[in-house]
Amino acid sequence: MKIITGGITKPQGFKANGLCCGIRKSGKFDLGMFYSEKPCVAAGVFTKNSVVAAPLVISKKHIKNGKAQAMIVNSGNANCYTGELGLLQAYLTTEIFANKLGIAVNDVLVTSTGIIGKALPFEKIEKAVDKLVSGLSKTGSKNFEQAILTTDLAEKEKTVEIIIGGKKVIIGGCAKGSGMIAPNMATMLGFITTDAAITPKLLKEALQKANELSFNRITVDGCMSTNDMVTVFANGLAGNKVISTKGKDFEKFQEALNFVCLDLAKKIVLDGEGATKFITVNIIGAKTEKHAHDMAMAVANSNLVKTAAFGCNPNWGRVAQAVGSLGISYVNENHMKIEFSPFNKKEISISVIFTQGKQNATVYTSDLSNEYVRINAEYN
Amino acid sequence: MKIITGGITKPQGFKANGLCCGIRKSGKFDLGMFYSEKPCVAAGVFTKNSVVAAPLVISKKHIKNGKAQAMIVNSGNANCYTGELGLLQAYLTTEIFANKLGIAVNDVLVTSTGIIGKALPFEKIEKAVDKLVSGLSKTGSKNFEQAILTTDLAEKEKTVEIIIGGKKVIIGGCAKGSGMIAPNMATMLGFITTDAAITPKLLKEALQKANELSFNRITVDGCMSTNDMVTVFANGLAGNKVISTKGKDFEKFQEALNFVCLDLAKKIVLDGEGATKFITVNIIGAKTEKHAHDMAMAVANSNLVKTAAFGCNPNWGRVAQAVGSLGISYVNENHMKIEFSPFNKKEISISVIFTQGKQNATVYTSDLSNEYVRINAEYN
Numbered sequence: 229m230k231i232i233t234g235g236i237t238k239p240q241g242f243k244a245n246g247l248c249c250g251i252r253k254s255g256k257f258d259l260g261m262f263y264s265e266k267p268c269v270a271a272g273v274f275t276k277n278s279v280v281a282a283p284l285v286i287s288k289k290h291i292k293n294g295k296a297q298a299m300i301v302n303s304g305n306a307n308c309y310t311g312e313l314g315l316l317q318a319y320l321t322t323e324i325f326a327n328k329l330g331i332a333v334n335d336v337l338v339t340s341t342g343i344i345g346k347a348l349p350f351e352k353i354e355k356a357v358d359k360l361v362s363g364l365s366k367t368g369s370k371n372f373e374q375a376i377l378t379t380d381l382a383e384k385e386k387t388v389e390i391i392i393g394g395k396k397v398i399i400g401g402c403a404k405g406s407g408m409i410a411p412n413m414a415t416m417l418g419f420i421t422t423d424a425a426i427t428p429k430l431l432k433e434a435l436q437k438a439n440e441l442s443f444n445r446i447t448v449d450g451c452m453s454t455n456d457m458v459t460v461f462a463n464g465l466a467g468n469k470v471i472s473t474k475g476k477d478f479e480k481f482q483e484a485l486n487f488v489c490l491d492l493a494k495k496i497v498l499d500g501e502g503a504t505k506f507i508t509v510n511i512i513g514a515k516t517e518k519h520a521h522d523m524a525m526a527v528a529n530s531n532l533v534k535t536a537a538f539g540c541n542p543n544w545g546r547v548a549q550a551v552g553s554l555g556i557s558y559v560n561e562n563h564m565k566i567e568f569s570p571f572n573k574k575e576i577s578i579s580v581i582f583t584q585g586k587q588n589a590t591v592y593t594s595d596l597s598n599e600y601v602r603i604n605a606e607y608n
Numbered sequence: 609m610k611i612i613t614g615g616i617t618k619p620q621g622f623k624a625n626g627l628c629c630g631i632r633k634s635g636k637f638d639l640g641m642f643y644s645e646k647p648c649v650a651a652g653v654f655t656k657n658s659v660v661a662a663p664l665v666i667s668k669k670h671i672k673n674g675k676a677q678a679m680i681v682n683s684g685n686a687n688c689y690t691g692e693l694g695l696l697q698a699y700l701t702t703e704i705f706a707n708k709l710g711i712a713v714n715d716v717l718v719t720s721t722g723i724i725g726k727a728l729p730f731e732k733i734e735k736a737v738d739k740l741v742s743g744l745s746k747t748g749s750k751n752f753e754q755a756i757l758t759t760d761l762a763e764k765e766k767t768v769e770i771i772i773g774g775k776k777v778i779i780g781g782c783a784k785g786s787g788m789i790a791p792n793m794a795t796m797l798g799f800i801t802t803d804a805a806i807t808p809k810l811l812k813e814a815l816q817k818a819n820e821l822s823f824n825r826i827t828v829d830g831c832m833s834t835n836d837m838v839t840v841f842a843n844g845l846a847g848n849k850v851i852s853t854k855g856k857d858f859e860k861f862q863e864a865l866n867f868v869c870l871d872l873a874k875k876i877v878l879d880g881e882g883a884t885k886f887i888t889v890n891i892i893g894a895k896t897e898k899h900a901h902d903m904a905m906a907v908a909n910s911n912l913v914k915t916a917a918f919g920c921n922p923n924w925g926r927v928a929q930a931v932g933s934l935g936i937s938y939v940n941e942n943h944m945k946i947e948f949s950p951f952n953k954k955e956i957s958i959s960v961i962f963t964q965g966k967q968n969a970t971v972y973t974s975d976l977s978n979e980y981v982r983i984n985a986e987y988n
Contacts, residue, residue, distance in 0.1 A: 276935050277929060277932040277933050277935070278932045278934070278935050278936055278937060278938075278939045278940050279928045279929060279931070279932030279939065279940050279941060280932075280940070306925065308925065308928075309924075309925060309928050309941045311941065343923075343925060344923075344924075344925020344926070344928060344929065345924055345925040345928070453929060454925075454928065454929050454932060531911070531976075531980075531984070532984055535980075535981050535983075535984035535985045536984065536985070538981065538985045539984070539985030539986055541985065541986075543723075543724075544689075544724075544725055545686065545688065545689060545723060545724020545725040545834075546724070548659045548688075548689050548724060548725070548834065549657065549659060549724065549833060549834050551659070552657040552658045552659030552660075552834060553657050554658070555656050555657070555658050556658055557658060558658075559658045559659065560658050560659050560660070561659060561689045561691065596911075596981060597981060597985075598978045598981050598982070600911075600915075600981075601915050601918065601976060601977060601978050601980075601981055602978070603915075604911070604912055604915035604916065604919070605915045605916070605918045605919030605921065605977075606919055606921075
């Protein structure tokens with residue numbers, strides 16, 4: 229596996245673009261798209277929040293057949309909690325782009341990020357269709373990455389190259405995160421493109437596995453968004469023999485996809501709202517996988533642990549309090565050891581070690597700073 | 609029921625005191641006690657955290673027989689995660705006071721609040737025994753209230769008078785809260801005294817009920833402490849006929865106890881770390897009691913909702929996100945209505961109204977401010 233640059237337009241056949249259509253008053257880019265010249269095998273994972281944004285309802289329907297060719301994203305408005313009108317507008321967004329591109333409506337996916345509960349200014353998107361499509365290019369990934377940001381400070385992308393059956397296969401990805409980052413779902417927006425040839429079934433399986441090991445292992449504020457999704461589009465233009473069984477080729481693909489997703493997930497944490505620290509929480513030697521995972525999340529989501537990290541204060545009492553709060557019987561001072569890396573660094577780790585079992589879990593999070601409070605008190 | 613003043617020393621036969629023995633370097637009071645001239649019927653509720661502080665281990669044992677006569681509290685050190693030495697010191701604390709008072713060791717309870725994981729400077733407590741006991745007085749409740757504070761800004765007390773069987777019965781209480789306030793346990797330190805005559809069984813039942821409706825309905829930061837406990841001491845000096853059945857007398861007592869506990873619980877929220885708002889979260893019309901309670905807690909513990917409150921920003925998208933995060937199927941925009949009181953006030957309310965069921969829940973919380981972060985980043 230070779231780390232390269234180029235993002236979502238690096239795989240063959242993908243183009244992207246981004247611009248400001250006027251949803252965000254600041255003039256920042258707020259509308260982006262990417263497109264594959266060849267129809268793709270596609271898979272997605274979506275928020276498990278029971279309050280689901282309108283575009284996700286549409287995208288879930290459209291991706292059901294395991295196919296897609298274009299993705300439309302706006303920032304500045306989540307199109308969530310927007311009733312029938314919101315659903316209609318999400319659908320119409322896919323329709324106007326499908327018409328312009330000359331492809332089937334259900335090969336277009338749509339997603340939105342931004343404030344919840346305000347009507348989408350659909351006419352602004354409508355007016356920007358021509359410009360957005362005509363500007364699609366092989367160098368458009370940066371514009372796309374900018375268009376998906378909200379309170380993020382930096383674009384997040386990762387690209388790798390692998391060889392499958394003698395053919396060069398590229399996987400590119402980008403993501404948007406920052407607030408409302410929590411597990412149990414996609415937890416943010418993630419877009420992966422690849423020119424690998426792979427069956428829909430295995431692509432879905434690979435994405436679910438990669439998601440489980442990456443985006444579901446990060447938490448910024450324990451808040452589960454209504455709009456989160458991660459998708460992967462695979463157009464097969466690399467010319468490799470279609471990956472259709474779980475052999476070596478699949479493993480290679482899975483490993484590369486895991487790597488891209490984990491890198492993006494870590495970048496989301498690093499760019500978490502107000503984050504000054506990147507915190508790795510390790511639980512080692514728990515009795516069950518669930519214990520390990522729940523304890524890691526309890527530590528990572530503890531405001532007391534997160535403020536202690538912000539204050540460079542390795543307060544292990546707060547870590548003990550967090551793991552103990554789950555009420556697991558063997559979790560007490562007689563059976564655990566708490567270890568910290570030096571807390572004055574930007575990247576820190578907290579490990580809780582038990583001798584009761586063999587299950588481990590790792591979760592990534594950021595600290596809780598004044599800046600987090602400022603951002604979220606003022607955001608509207 | 610008449611609201612009066614006087615706190616834990618207002619009921620007949622109770623005396624209290626508080627002083628600085630030197631655990632806290634600031635010179636603030638850090639050691640307190642109260643004592644009943646007559647042995648009491650007593651009950652307690654304790655943290656459900658599996659990491660339990662040493663004094664709670666001792667107090668749980670001592671209160672098992674439903675009796676107690678004195679309570680010793682120190683602030684500045686939680687005596688938690690302190691191993692065998694901590695347990696020994698907690699026990700010795702009860703022993704030295706029992707000897708001084710001339711009562712049985714297991715009639716003395718002990719509790720501690722402050723930093724976790726540091727050895728208790730036991731010799732400082734030992735040296736202060738004579739002074740603390742000799743200073744016990746009917747006006748000592750204020751000193752006691754000061755001695756139990758950590759990051760609290762103000763003493764919290766409530767006192768009521770009721771008439772039971774023609775006799776005047778007084779219930780007095782005080783509490784300490786501020787950080788690590790969350791449900792599923794006592795969630796802070798609460799001390800209730802009364803001169804009512806009541807059986808141990810009914811006293812315990814009354815306390816559990818009152819606790820469920822008060823201290824278990826508040827949350828400041830979702831963090832469950834290792835040291836929380838609420839106790840009630842009843843010495844019977846009011847001379848009422850012993851409350852031994854669930855008749856009208858019991859109901860009157862229960863109602864007054866509920867009132868005192870809820871008032872103290874609300875005061876804890878108002879004095880929450882960095883709190884600028886008192887937030888009441890109502891869930892109305894949920895299908896089950898658990899749904900109602902879980903949703904209320906999800907809203908109250910959401911950092912995004914709490915920062916929105918701090919910013920006077922009634923962002924109902926964040927409320928929708930919080931209730932939706934539980935994945936309850938009917939919790940979506942088609943079945944719920946979100947209502948806010950004016951958000952520029954100090955006391956605000958957030959109500960989520962469903963038409964799916966008949967279960968309601970109310971939870972109290974504070975906002976998340978810069979000050980919370982500052983306090984918890986610097987605390988050590």
